[in-house]
Amino acid sequence: MTQQNNTRAGIALMIGATIVFALQDGISRHLAGTYNTYMVVMIRYWFFAAFVIALAARAPGGLKVTTQTSQLKLQIFRGLLLAAEICVAVFSFTVLGLIDAMAVFICYPLLIAALSGPVLGEQVGWRRWAAIGVGCIGVLIILQPGVGVFNPWAIVPLISAFMFAVYGLLTRYVSRRDNSATSFFWTGVSGAVAMTLVGMWFWEPMAQTDWAWMALLCVSGVLGHWLLIKCYEMAEASAVQPFAYFHLVWSAILGISVFGETLRPEVVIGAALVVAAGLFTLWRERRQR
Structure with a gap:
């Protein structure tokens, strides 16, 4: 992938991707609130797999080169982990709503920073540990443990964030020997196979109008990943990654306007x-880089 170093275009693409992913979360909440989560994620993965296969076929060397890896078991495990994380995340939308679930989930970059030392051997200085501590305080404010009205379901998006953080660390690890096209291929294909083996047992009839939402969910998933790919082609990841937090803003707007959710003061803080x-x-x- 050729870096063009167009930061403005990269930022615009990242913001566009967060809008698409927030829309995807809203549709997932609607469908998973009516139908089984496994079935919804399975159908979504079918289109995701078709997308990564099409990309691999167009890459230099085609499928033969793209699928080659010396870390096959680890690549497959990454795909399975991401599929499981998506199921947990979608479930959290149905039990907590978009706002509260996303407010907890956005702590995953801090989890990646905390785990990068023991998992990848990276050095984490005291400043970053202090930031991780502040982030943990923020999560505790959102979860409100020890309060009489504490909702135990609030732990679900925290589990999702931990799973996504481990997935991100494994992605860094496999990138030492595999390129992004190979990792992307095995993420989509292994996840699709796993979700098919699980989701086929939970198939249920879907209303015609909801099939339209399902189609939009699949298209938004492909579009979101395409925007991210183009984003990282345009600019360095460190330059555009802060704008990924707009995902929380769009999710809050969608949760309030469409699903009638409320924005609690402790969630904002x-x-x-x-x-x-x-x-x-x-x-x-x-800065360290």
Whole structure:
């Protein structure tokens, strides 16, 4: 993938991707609230797999070159982990709503920073550990443990964030020997196979109008990944990654306007701390590089 170093275009593409992913989350919440989560994720993965296969076929060397890896078991495990994480994330939307679920989930960059030391052997200085601590305080403010009205389902998006963080770390690890096209291929294909083996047992009839939403969900998934690919072609990841937090903004707007959710003060305060800590962590990582 050729880097063009067009930061403005990269930022615009990242913001566009966050809009598409927020729309995808909203549709997922609607469909998973009516039908089985496994079935919804399975159909979504069918289109995702078709997308990555098409990309691999057009890449230099075609499928034969793209599929070659010396880390096959690890690549497949990454795909399975991401598929499981998506199921957990979609389930969290149905039990918590978009706003509360996303407010907790956005702590995943801090989890990546915390785990990068023991998993990848990267050095994490005291400044980043301090930022991670601030982010943890933000998550605790959102979750409100020890409060009489604490919702145990609030742990679900935290589990999703942890799974996504491990997936991100494994992606970094396999990138030492495999290129992004190979990793992307095995992510989509292994996830599609796994979700088909699980989701086929939970198939249920879907209303005609919901098939239209399902089609839009599949298209938005492909479009979101395409926008991300183009984004990272245009600019360095460290330059555009802070704008990924717009995902929380669009999810909040969608949750309030479409699903009638409310924006609790503790969610605003906690999410602000998590985002600030995440931005500081990204800044420190970029500065060290």
